[in-house]
Amino acid sequence: MAEVKIIYWSGTGNTAAMAQSVADGVAAAGAEAKIIPVENAGAADIADVKAFALGCPSMGAEQLEESSMEPFVEEILGSVSGKKILLFGSYGWGDGEWMRNWVEQMTGAGAEMIEAEGIIANEAPDADAQAACEAAGKALAANA
Template structure:
């Protein structure tokens, strides 16, 4: 059984909704799933999983959340991850979602193998929720 860890930071609930649908997809595919707020997550939650998904809204200057999510991600700068299978998800409101491309570049620099991204404008549509579930399945194939 594959193990997926989903770690996220949510401000208005949109990222949390995506996290729950990613978890549902992975569970439907038979995986063991751990879902945590970034404030409760540990490095071992990432290193001990077969795959991981990170979620954050776009915040100031088209960046991921800076007080909790960015410092957590930075912990992996010097930890060998051997191309850990990863997905990134998030939401944006006032910008064009460019934060996701910046985030993907950083994650690849830290040896995460980003296989999928999902970015939604404000609240996810039903189609985007289905994409989130598929993301969960893809992560545990």
């Protein structure tokens, strides 16, 4: 069975809830979802996969979480070319700038986006955001 890894960081659970919705979509499409907190992830996790998901809320000032997610992203940047990636995350008072920057960073490194602009949810994901995450999970499974 194809496996899809969903690597995420979440401080207060909103991005974790999005990760679960992505996993639900993966499972609904008949693949196996593996949710991995980024603290437990390494470059080897994505070395041999064609498609995976990365989730992180907007932190700092429109930045990725800096102690775990940012170093992980830097670590994998040289190996994402040609891979299909879903970026997702929650935000608060901003306008999604962190996600625009993140998409630009990953596509600049040659990754292909499962969702062109990533999936963002304001604080806790509402039904629309959950549905978007599930649909993207299905697309990931189809590309795994």
